[in-house]
Amino acid sequence: MKFKEKLLQGTLIKRYKRFFADIKYKNKTITAHCPNSGSMSGLIDKGNDVCFSQSDNPKRKLKYTLEIIYVDKKPVGVNTHLANKIVLEALNNKKIKNLIKYNKIKPETKFSNNTRFDFYISNNKEKCFLEVKNVTLMRNKKVAEFPDAITSRGTKHLRELIKAKNAGFESYILYLIQREDCETFKIAKDIDEEYKNAFNDALKNDVKILCYDCQLNNEEIKLNKQINYEK
Secondary structure (H helix, E strand, C coil), rough: CEEECCCCCEEEEEEEEEEEEEEEEEEEEEECCCCCCCCCCCCCCCCCCEEEECCCCCCCCEEEEEEECCCCCCCCCCCHHHHHHHHHHHCCCCCHHHCCCEEEEEEEEEEECCEEEEEEEECCCCCEEEEEEEEEEEEECCCCECCCCHHHHHHHHHHHHHHHCCCCCCCEEEEEEEEEEEEEEECCCCCCCHHHHHHHHHHHHCCEEEEEEEEEECCCEEEEEEEEECC
16 A cells, blocks of 8 residues: 655654644654554654655645654554555455455445444355454564554454354454564453453354554555464
């Protein structure tokens, strides 16, 4: 997924009120939208290099959007709104080997009265729901984790994927790790034990788990390689 223009570069001053980030750029302080509702643990230290995009939309309150934060000189994609775009591109280009057989792709599809999944994918014989979760947390070297804060919405999605599986659909959840420095993935049980329990139930009910990392730079973010997860 290519950015419309090459990202601008600056230095993080602070992130606050969840959705605001002050950035030092060309000896000035600009305020950018921070499109990430999580804790962003380990990412938001003052002085970290960042990349951000600029919008020409006059209706926007903030014309800048925080896209990438560098931690120990390694890029981490923090814009959760891009996760589905990255996965959609990968689906269209047949980059996710477990899902190559599905040739029809429909984003944002209703399953029940209170649940939409990120994708409904199908072929002439099979139908499948796919939910995507954006991952940025790494507390131990080379181990990505999710979630970085309690997520009742995420727990609900796992429970609904189980219902979908029992209703005759294939069910997948894809953890998209927007960083390049992780070798394995696990659920952060100490952060959200209820989510871990739902994850374990999903495994027991044959919901399929996929984990992929990304390649990132100031021009594009793309799906990279599949990595293993810890049950």
